[in-house]
Amino acid sequence: MGFLEWLQTTPPALFVAETLWAYPLFETLHTIGMTLLVGALGLVNLRVLGFKRELPVVGTLDFLPLAWLGFTLNLISGLALFSSDAVYFWSSITFRVKLTLILLGGINAFLLGQSVFREARAGYAVAAGPGVRLVAASSLLFWFGAIAAGRLIAYLP
Amino acid sequence: MELFTWLETTAVANAIRTIPWIYPTLETAHYIGLALLVGGILLTDLRLLGFAAKLPLKSMLGLLWFVWAGFAINVASGTLIFIYGAAQFSGNPAFRVKMVLMLLAGINAFIFTRAAAGDGERWIASGHVPPAIKLVATASVILWLGVVTAGRWMAYV
Numbered sequence: 085m086g087f088l089e090w091l092q093t094t095p096p097a098l099f100v101a102e103t104l105w106a107y108p109l110f111e112t113l114h115t116i117g118m119t120l121l122v123g124a125l126g127l128v129n130l131r132v133l134g135f136k137r138e139l140p141v142v143g144t145l146d147f148l149p150l151a152w153l154g155f156t157l158n159l160i161s162g163l164a165l166f167s168s169d170a171v172y173f174w175s176s177i178t179f180r181v182k183l184t185l186i187l188l189g190g191i192n193a194f195l196l197g198q199s200v201f202r203e204a205r206a207g208y209a210v211a212a213g214p215g216v217r218l219v220a221a222s223s224l225l226f227w228f229g230a231i232a233a234g235r236l237i238a239y240l241p
Numbered sequence: 242m243e244l245f246t247w248l249e250t251t252a253v254a255n256a257i258r259t260i261p262w263i264y265p266t267l268e269t270a271h272y273i274g275l276a277l278l279v280g281g282i283l284l285t286d287l288r289l290l291g292f293a294a295k296l297p298l299k300s301m302l303g304l305l306w307f308v309w310a311g312f313a314i315n316v317a318s319g320t321l322i323f324i325y326g327a328a329q330f331s332g333n334p335a336f337r338v339k340m341v342l343m344l345l346a347g348i349n350a351f352i353f354t355r356a357a358a359g360d361g362e363r364w365i366a367s368g369h370v371p372p373a374i375k376l377v378a379t380a381s382v383i384l385w386l387g388v389v390t391a392g393r394w395m396a397y398v
Contacts, residue, residue, distance in 0.1 A: 104397075107397075108393060108394050108397040111393050115272075115275070115392075116389055118272075118276065119275065119279045119280050119389065120280075120283065122280055123276065123279070123280020123281065124280075124284065126277075127280075127284055136303060138297055138299075138303075139296050139297065140295055140296070142295060143293055143295030143296040144293070146292060146293035146294075146295060146296070147284060147287075147292070150284075150287070228273055228276070231269075231272050231273055231276060232269045232272070234272075235265070235272050238265075239264075239265040240265075
């Protein structure tokens with residue numbers, strides 16, 4: 085028996101799969117977490133791209149804990165949903181695309197953290213160069229792409 | 242109701258039912274709209290409640306057009322999805338709760354708009370948000386998270 089087969093027979097996975105309210109509850113938390121994560125990171129990325137220059141970049145970074153809260157919520161709820169039907173989800177190409185987009189979004193957030201966030205926190209007025217802007221723009225594509233892929237798991241192979 | 246049964250027989254409903262990619266596309270649009278709408282509202286509400294105080298309130302309120310874009314996407318996609326399954330959706334308890342919460346959220350937003358247009362000039366510029374407005378912002382967070390929750394439970398009740 086492989087890892088995924090084992091995972092979906094563990095008590096927590098069976099609980100999510102078999103309890104009437106558990107699956108929708110975790111789906112709801114996953115949707116709320118998504119809103120927090122993409123809402124907060126969306127604002128930060130848009131600001132880095134040059135929207136709303138009256139908003140100081142360092143001020144938008146105050147919303148990053150909200151993004152972390154959303155990420156944590158979605159890691160936990162996502163693991164719960166995944167474990168309930170692990171073999172199916174892992175076999176889905178759309179699910180793997182979603183994971184890849186999240187990974188890319190995470191790498192981009194890390195890159196911004198090492199560059200523009202650091203400058204903003206050090207008190208500099210940030211004017212993002214083309215490289216940083218590319219990172220911010222692709223972040224928006226990755227996160228909204230992840231939402232789309234997540235929604236389409238039920239419909240695509 | 243007659244009207245809802247009739248809606249399901251319209252050409253629009255028929256197209257959504259028979260063309261395979263339309264329904265998943267509408268759902269995906271509804272989720273992207275949700276991220277813009279609720280993400281934008283939550284950030285604005287949190288700023289009104291005192292989070293990210295470095296961000297000028299006036300500029301934050303200038304982001305509300307993202308919220309309107311999300312709202313427009315979701316009214317359009319939501320209406321089409323409703324037409325497709327009008328008889329079933331209209332009798333769904335979670336859908337009814339969602340509509341009531343949206344109505345309350347709309348009234349709440351109207352109260353905020355009126356207050357901002359009234360003596361708003363003063364507290365928006367100073368950033369000292371009156372307690373009554375903070376109450377409106379808190380209600381907004383609760384109502385919109387309720388809308389998301391009720392929407393997710395529609396498939397399960």
